[in-house]
Amino acid sequence: QVQLVESGGGSVQTGGSLRLSCAASGSIFSIDGMGWYRQAPGKERELVATISSGGSTNYADSVKGRTTVSRDNAKNTVYLQMNGLKPEDTAVYYCYAQVTARATGGYRYFPVWGQGTLVTVSS
Numbered sequence: 001q002v003q004l005v006e007s008g009g010g011s012v013q014t015g016g017s018l019r020l021s022c023a024a025s026g027s028i029f030s031i032d033g034m035g036w037y038r039q040a041p042g043k044e045r046e047l048v049a050t051i052s053s054g055g056s057t058n059y060a061d062s063v064k065g066r067t068t069v070s071r072d073n074a075k076n077t078v079y080l081q082m083n084g085l086k087p088e089d090t091a092v093y094y095c096y097a098q099v100t101a102r103a104t105g106g107y108r109y110f111p112v113w114g115q116g117t118l119v120t121v122s123s
Contacts, residue, residue, distance in 0.1 A: 002026035002099050002112050009117030017083045022095030022114050024076040032098040034078040038091035085121045092116040
């Protein structure tokens with residue numbers, strides 16, 4: 001069993017900063033891609049940023065220049081540093097990881113999602 005536990009959400013004013021963290025735990029053999037998605041009220045879940053195991057990153061146009069995704073492979077943790085926050089960044093942020101986990105008889109390869117953390121940006 002593999003779990004992702006997120007932390008760092010909260011309420012900030014426009015222009016503020018937040019750093020989200022997401023730690024994976026369990027019977028992990030390795031983790032490939034990790035990243036963050038978000039879902040605003042009444043909208044579909046959308047990609048925010050991803051990072052490969054080698055450190056290659058990808059960002060949504062809406063957050064480029066304001067957001068940095070990083071990871072600590074030794075800690076199985078992914079981070080999202082958000083600066084210059086805007087009210088339109090208000091959403092529940094979900095982390096994910098593409099995990100290879102030890103299982104009976106071998107290994108399993110599957111995506112795991114965190115429970116979500118709320119970010120609220122007020123004007």
